[in-house]
Amino acid sequence: MSSAVAEPQLEAEFEAIVGHKDRIEPRDWMPEAYRKTLIRQVAQHAHSEIIGMQPEGNWIGRAPSLRRKAILLAKVQDEAGHGLYLYSAAETLGTSRNELTELLIAGKQKYSSIFNYPTLSYTDVGTIGWLVDGAAICNQVPLCRTSFGPYGRAMIRICKEESFHQRQGFELLMTMMRGTQEQRDMVQESVNRFWWPALMMFGPPDDASPNTEQSMAWGIKTHTNDELRQKFVDMSVPQAEALGVTFPDPELKWNAERGHYDFGTPDWDEFWDVVKGNGPCNAQRLAHRKRAWDEGAWVREAALAFAAKESKENHA
Amino acid sequence: MSGQIRSEWPLYEVFIRGKRGLNHVHVGSVHAADGQMALRHARDVYTRRNEGVSIWVVPSTEIIASSPGEKDPLFAPSGDKAYRHPTFYEIPDNVPHM
Ligand SMILES: [Fe+2]
Numbered sequence A: 001m002s003s004a005v006a007e008p009q010l011e012a013e014f015e016a017i018v019g020h021k022d023r024i025e026p027r028d029w030m031p032e033a034y035r036k037t038l039i040r041q042v043a044q045h046a047h048s049e050i051i052g053m054q055p056e057g058n059w060i061g062r063a064p065s066l067r068r069k070a071i072l073l074a075k076v077q078d079e080a081g082h083g084l085y086l087y088s089a090a091e092t093l094g095t096s097r098n099e100l101t102e103l104l105i106a107g108k109q110k111y112s113s114i115f116n117y118p119t120l121s122y123t124d125v126g127t128i129g130w131l132v133d134g135a136a137i138c139n140q141v142p143l144c145r146t147s148f149g150p151y152g153r154a155m156i157r158i159c160k161e162e163s164f165h166q167r168q169g170f171e172l173l174m175t176m177m178r179g180t181q182e183q184r185d186m187v188q189e190s191v192n193r194f195w196w197p198a199l200m201m202f203g204p205p206d207d208a209s210p211n212t213e214q215s216m217a218w219g220i221k222t223h224t225n226d227e228l229r230q231k232f233v234d235m236s237v238p239q240a241e242a243l244g245v246t247f248p249d250p251e252l253k254w255n256a257e258r259g260h261y262d263f264g265t266p267d268w269d270e271f272w273d274v275v276k277g278n279g280p281c282n283a284q285r286l287a288h289r290k291r292a293w294d295e296g297a298w299v300r301e302a303a304l305a306f307a308a309k310e311s312k313e314n315h316a
Numbered sequence B: 001m002s003g004q005i006r007s008e009w010p011l012y013e014v015f016i017r018g019k020r021g022l023n024h025v026h027v028g029s030v031h032a033a034d035g036q037m038a039l040r041h042a043r044d045v046y047t048r049r050n051e052g053v054s055i056w057v058v059p060s061t062e063i064i065a066s067s068p069g070e071k072d073p074l075f076a077p078s079g080d081k082a083y084r085h086p087t088f089y090e091i092p093d094n095v096p097h098m
């Protein structure tokens, strides 16, 4: 082992790998702060996928047709898979899935605030697919090139699946827009509720995001929150036009000089309030996750006991 | 670990053959109580869209790995043997098919 090598030299090697935009792999030496930052970010990301199953799962039993139900079921199952890819990546950093789950349930680790908003109608399934998965794609595509190998590989796998999520959502909304006036109103109402929370998914503005600089130096992040938010707005406006809906932002307009859309400021007080646990569904989401975890305990124990018994019999 | 109740399902590394003719490739890991369950979990987590025709699972603790440091002499024997590569040999341009 290389434990005899002095730390400054190990650090220099780490910096060189990151500097060349090469990847750090689990058994490489890495600064403790890099490891901690990654565990926090990957765990938060994994938790978001798992908690994110709840708002949409809410509508599986009430989907309007078998076709829609099969699609929604597959989509929510994908999100479970995304959570597992990411827990698997986090575990290569020396933590365990159980430990992370317990930190989540204890409220010591976060998940994306967007999932603390309720899904009030089936239309929200479409809006989430279009805007929430759309924002997630914006965030995740650059993460495929993040400096930690297992995280980047998990993101590649996830991004391949997200495109289905966004398209099924957009198609759902398109179908409703071709329906009655009441259905069109439902789409607009749903978009009105989700637009600002979707913009908040990119995190606080750059001048209020103290960790961004270090994360970019380490190659964990490759774009700032505001850059990604702008990209998302630019992508979404023509999609909204094609759909026939508007976004609830009077300041939204094309700026030819910048070559981007100008847009208003999200309500950052609301954002921080939801982060602190005061959103409409924070308590409900955590309580549900805790219940599933507690009620599954006997299954986890029974499976272990059965496996132990089997292996004893096989070795007898 | 504080006894049986708290212990976690062990970790298995998952390898998938994408299609006939290809090697199994490492794709990630799953937790499972035993190997059979690990195979099922690997199927559910890593092959929801026909990504594989065959799955291997191996207890993570059974993987024997080389040490990652560049200072590791493990790969040194191949470092200075340029003559193992075809480009080491100069063949005139007018010699065909070589
Ligand atoms: Fe996802």
Ligand SMILES: [Fe+2]
Residues within 6 Å of the ligand: A079, A133, A136, A162, A165
């Ligand atoms: Fe998704």
